Amino acid sequence: xxxxxxxxxxxxxxxxxxxxxxxxxxxxxxxxxxxxxxxxxxxxxxxxxxxxxxxxxxxxxxxxxxxxxxxxxxxxxxxxxxxxxxxxxxxxxxxxxxxxxxxxxxxxxxxxxxxxxxxxxxxxxxxxxxxxxxxxxxxxxxxxxxxxxxxxxxxxxxx
Amino acid sequence: xxxxxxxxxxxxxxxxxxxxxxxxxxxxxxxxxxxxxxxxxxxxxxxxxxxxxxxxxxxxxxxxxxxxxxxxxxxxxxxxxxxxxxxxxxxxxxxxxxxxxxxxxxxxxxxxxxxxxxxxxxxxxxxxxxxxxxxxxxxxxxxxxxxxxxxxxxxxxxxxxxxxxxxxxxxxxxxxxxxxxxxxxxxxxxxxxxxxxxxxxxxxxxxxxxxxxxxxxxxxxxxxxxxxxxxxxxxxxxxxxxxxxxxxxxxxxxxxxxxxxxxxxxxxxxxxxxxxxxxxxxxxxxxxxxxxxxxxxxxxxxxxxxxxxxxxxxxxxxxxxxxxxxxxxxxxxxxxxxxxxxxxxxxxxxxxxxxxxxxxxxxxxxxxxxxxxxxxxxxxxxxxxxxxxxxxxxxxxxxxxxxxxxxxxxxxxxxxxxxxxxxxxxxxxxxxxxxxxxxxxxxxxxxxxxxxxxxxxxxxxxxxxxxxxxxxxxxxxxxxxxxxxxxxxxxxxxxxxxxxxxxxxxxxxxx
Numbered sequence: 188x189x190x191x192x193x194x195x196x197x198x199x200x201x202x203x204x205x206x207x208x209x210x211x212x213x214x215x216x217x218x219x220x221x222x223x224x225x226x227x228x229x230x231x232x233x234x235x236x237x238x239x240x241x242x243x244x245x246x247x248x249x250x251x252x253x254x255x256x257x258x259x260x261x262x263x264x265x266x267x268x269x270x271x272x273x274x275x276x277x278x279x280x281x282x283x284x285x286x287x288x289x290x291x292x293x294x295x296x297x298x299x300x301x302x303x304x305x306x307x308x309x310x311x312x313x314x315x316x317x318x319x320x321x322x323x324x325x326x327x328x329x330x331x332x333x334x335x336x337x338x339x340x341x342x343x344x345x346x
Numbered sequence: 347x348x349x350x351x352x353x354x355x356x357x358x359x360x361x362x363x364x365x366x367x368x369x370x371x372x373x374x375x376x377x378x379x380x381x382x383x384x385x386x387x388x389x390x391x392x393x394x395x396x397x398x399x400x401x402x403x404x405x406x407x408x409x410x411x412x413x414x415x416x417x418x419x420x421x422x423x424x425x426x427x428x429x430x431x432x433x434x435x436x437x438x439x440x441x442x443x444x445x446x447x448x449x450x451x452x453x454x455x456x457x458x459x460x461x462x463x464x465x466x467x468x469x470x471x472x473x474x475x476x477x478x479x480x481x482x483x484x485x486x487x488x489x490x491x492x493x494x495x496x497x498x499x500x501x502x503x504x505x506x507x508x509x510x511x512x513x514x515x516x517x518x519x520x521x522x523x524x525x526x527x528x529x530x531x532x533x534x535x536x537x538x539x540x541x542x543x544x545x546x547x548x549x550x551x552x553x554x555x556x557x558x559x560x561x562x563x564x565x566x567x568x569x570x571x572x573x574x575x576x577x578x579x580x581x582x583x584x585x586x587x588x589x590x591x592x593x594x595x596x597x598x599x600x601x602x603x604x605x606x607x608x609x610x611x612x613x614x615x616x617x618x619x620x621x622x623x624x625x626x627x628x629x630x631x632x633x634x635x636x637x638x639x640x641x642x643x644x645x646x647x648x649x650x651x652x653x654x655x656x657x658x659x660x661x662x663x664x665x666x667x668x669x670x671x672x673x674x675x676x677x678x679x680x681x682x683x684x685x686x687x688x689x690x691x692x693x694x695x696x697x698x699x700x701x702x703x704x705x706x707x708x709x710x711x712x713x714x715x716x717x718x719x720x721x722x723x724x725x726x727x728x729x730x731x732x733x734x735x736x737x738x739x740x741x742x743x744x745x746x747x748x749x750x751x752x753x754x755x756x757x758x759x760x761x762x763x764x765x766x767x768x769x770x771x772x773x774x775x776x777x778x779x780x781x782x783x784x785x786x787x788x789x790x791x792x793x794x795x796x797x798x799x800x801x802x803x804x805x806x807x808x809x810x811x812x813x814x815x816x817x818x819x820x821x822x823x824x825x826x827x828x829x830x831x832x833x834x835x836x837x838x839x840x841x842x843x844x845x846x847x848x849x850x851x852x853x854x855x856x857x
Contacts, residue, residue: 202776210517217524220539230806234536237794238527245520252513259511266775269570277569280743281768284562287747288760300748304740311569312736326741330748338397340752 199266204256210249218242279310296335296342300327347699349475356703359404360711368405369708372412373715379413380420381727382738384564386433387417388781391678392556393745396753403686404704410682411705412712414675415658418618419463419716422651423727426455427578435618435654438626442639442646449642452579453586458596458644459651460720466604466652467713470659473608474666475706478695482667485692490800491810493670495817497793499824500614500672501785506831507615508779515782518773522786523793525550532791533798545758552681554750554759555787556674558766559780561746565739566771578731581724592644595635599649602628606649607656612663614672616781621657622650659709666702667692670789674781677788 221242227233269277283306290299304323308314314322334340347355359365372394379390390413398406421432426443439459446455485492505515528539529549540546588596603625610621626646630636633645640646662679664670669690671677683690688698695702720727750763770780804810812818 199776202772206517206772206776206778210521213521213524217539220541224536224538225534228806229801229808230804232798232801234531234534234538237797238524238538241520241523241527241790245517245524248513248517248520252517255511255513261777266777268775273570277566280566280569281764284743284747284764284767288757288764291751291760292757296748300744303747304744307740307743308736311739312734314734314736322737322740326744330744334748334752338752339400340748341755342748342751 197265198268199261200256200259202266202268203259204253207249207252207254207256210252211246214242214246214249218246276310280307283307283310292343295344297327297331297344300330347479347696347703349479352479352699352703353475353707355699356705356707359700359704360408360707364402365405365408365704365708366711368401368409369412369712370715372409373416373419373712374719376413376416377420377716377719377727378730380417380432380436381423381730383424383428383430383432384568385561385742386421387414388675388678389557389560389564390417391675392553392560393742393749395553395556395678395682396749398682399685399753403683403688403698404701406682406686407679407701407705408708408712410675410679411662411709414679415467415655415709415712416716418651418655418658419460419720420727422459422463422647423456423720423724424731426452426459426647427581427728428731434616435622435658436651437619438622438650439647441626442641442643445640445642446644446647451592451642451644453581453583454588454592455644455647456581456724457586457721458588458592458648460717462596462600462603462648462652463655463720464713464717465600466607466656467659468710469604470608470611470656471706471709471713474660474663475703478663478667478702481663482692482695485668488668488692488816489814490796490803491812491814492816492820493668494793494796494800494811495820496668496670497789497796499820500670501782501789503824503827504614504672504785505782506828507613507620508782509616510777510779514778518778518780519782519786522783522788523790524786525555525783526787526790527794532795543758545756548754550762550787551750551754551759552678552784552787553753554762555766556678556784557746557750558763559770559783560674561742562763562767563770563774563780565743566767567774568735568739578728581728583722583724586721586724588644595644596648599625599629599633599645600652602632603649603652604656607653607658608660610653611657611660614664616673617661618654618657618673621653625649625653662705665690666694666705669694670792672785674784677784681788 221235221238224235225233226235283303287299287303301323304326305319308319308322331342335342360369375394376387376390379385380387391410394409394413398409417433418435421436422439424430424432425436425439426447429440429444431437431440443455446452501519505512505519508515528546530547531538537547606625606628607621610617610624626649629645629649630639633639635643635645661673661676664672665676665680669680671680680690688701746763747760750759753759773780800810812821
């Protein structure tokens with residue numbers, strides 16, 4: 188039988204605490220926005236009735252997450268946040284996702300998709316430039332054919 | 347319609363060319379996404395959900411169901427070949443599966459798994475076809491109190507059995523319910539949490555949330571993962587035939603696995619994963635060769651793989667008979683039904699025979715297709731593992747982005763997708779379960795509806811919800827499960843799978 192050694196796990200505990208705190212903040216915004224809705228009565232509950240209950244319950248669960256965070260021990264090794272190259276790559280990917288969302292209405296599908304593919308391939312795989320451009324071109328073309336021609340999804344275009 | 351008539355009608359539906367194609371796309375895509383480590387059937391179903399909006403309802407459900415049970419086949423391939431489970435229901439298969447590969451028995455192991463999966467699925471489909479109409483007939487008398495009880499009890503049990511601490515499930519569950527309240531409200535048409543945005547009035551898009559949580563967040567994890575691309579050996583079809591001994595030893599585990607899987611599928615929670623563990627545990631008790639388990643015994647593969655397929659199939663019973671899903675993939679099936687304008691619930695079986703019997707018949711057909719895909723064509727999937735990771739990940743990212751956009755033709759879905767991906771990555775990192783979030787999002791609005799209807803019917807009397815016999819029975823069974831689970835876990839931990847170094851909590855996390 189394997190014996191699990193309980194070790195102190197700072198990153199994991201801190202992370203859970205932060206998630207609890209974010210939840211509490213979110214619950215506050217949610218409840219604040221819900222306060223303008225009408226409550227109705229118990230026999231005819233209004234649109235505020237359910238969200239009020241859910242918001243309070245979520246606030247309570249967030250507080251519970253924060254309170255238990257320092258006391259829990261993670262089974263197994265501590266959680267690790269990415270560092271160095273890994274972190275840089277992940278930030279680039281996350282950034283290019285956001286950039287994709289912002290650029291799509293402005294630049295249209297083909298340009299946005301091509302650039303996105305090139306950046307992502309370069310970040311994760313770093314193949315040669317020729318392969319990179321070829322792969323991006325094929326991916327863009329394939330997605331365009333599948334969505335626009337086969338599935339009839341009108342993709343935004345530049346012109 | 348009696349079951350025989352129903353099945354014949356279902357075959358008529360399922361054998362039309364378009365529905366056959368839908369089943370094939372479903373099982374093939376399911377196998378592919380199951381083979382790819384990291385991405386599971388849930389990500390697959392979410393990715394394909396937007397594409398089903400234009401199909402007819404039967405084809406849409408046939409396709410998504412195909413991904414779900416097809417993923418159970420694909421997920422085990424890498425467990426055996428690479429010691430890397432393709433999805434959580436195949437984690438336990440790695441224990442003996444990889445040992446068998448080391449002994450040079452990879453081919454026969456894959457063969458035994460595929461046959462066992464098909465047998466278990468067939469048994470489970472047959473039971474589903476028999477039970478669902480009965481259960482839905484029973485549920486026709488359900489009122490708001492009964493529905494509310496099934497949902498509330500189901501979600502609470504799910505939170506208790508899904509692994510991790512209670513808050514690791516409750517927090518995402520409530521977050522999902524909150525997200526589900528965004529948009530124009532049905533009764534009074536009031537705008538809730540739209541912050542003045544017209545796009546938000548229609549609510550958030552489930553497909554975008556699901557792809558974000560189970561696709562984008564997984565891709566972040568894969569990028570973070572430092573281990574390089576796996577090396578796989580060749581699997582030749584002629585080496586796949588099991589020996590007489592292997593056949594003989596598989597029948598028992600197949601039978602036990604099918605039974606265990608079917609029962610687990612009826613419970614709320616990650617039933618496919620849980621059943622594969624239960625099946626393994628059963629083998630350690632009942633198998634004649636239990637001493638060999640952990641060192642490459644075929645029983646340790648045959649049982650769990652049969653059970654996860656049986657569970658994947660039987661877990662559709664609550665959706666088809668009550669309209670209530672208790673796993674995230676099934677929540678996607680429910681939402682596909684609703685988007686098609688079909689009111690899910692006990693009347694589905696009698697009023698939509700095309701859908702119910704069509705799906706049942708297509709599952710028989712789909713499992714035959716899966717046998718072909720997983721035995722003679724196994725080489726195709728193995729070679730898919732040689733595709734460079736960066737190509738695969740980029741392709742998935744771009745399909746996710748465009749798919750989310752295509753679901754609603756709005757940029758809101760793309761923003762939702764990215765936000766869900768980032769939130770999902772962090773929730774995952776700190777061991778929060780993501781499946782309850784999807785379930786909360788889908789079931790939340792239904793709970794609100796039944797709660798308000800119930801209060802209206804009883805003129806504001808809250809005791810209405812616990813005054814009828816069925817809700818009382820449901821809440822009592824819930825209480826029983828809540829008491830029994832910790833005891834069961836404690837026992838399991840003492841004698842159970844810690845031996846193999848696998849932690850149930852860790853496994854149930856992302857199903």
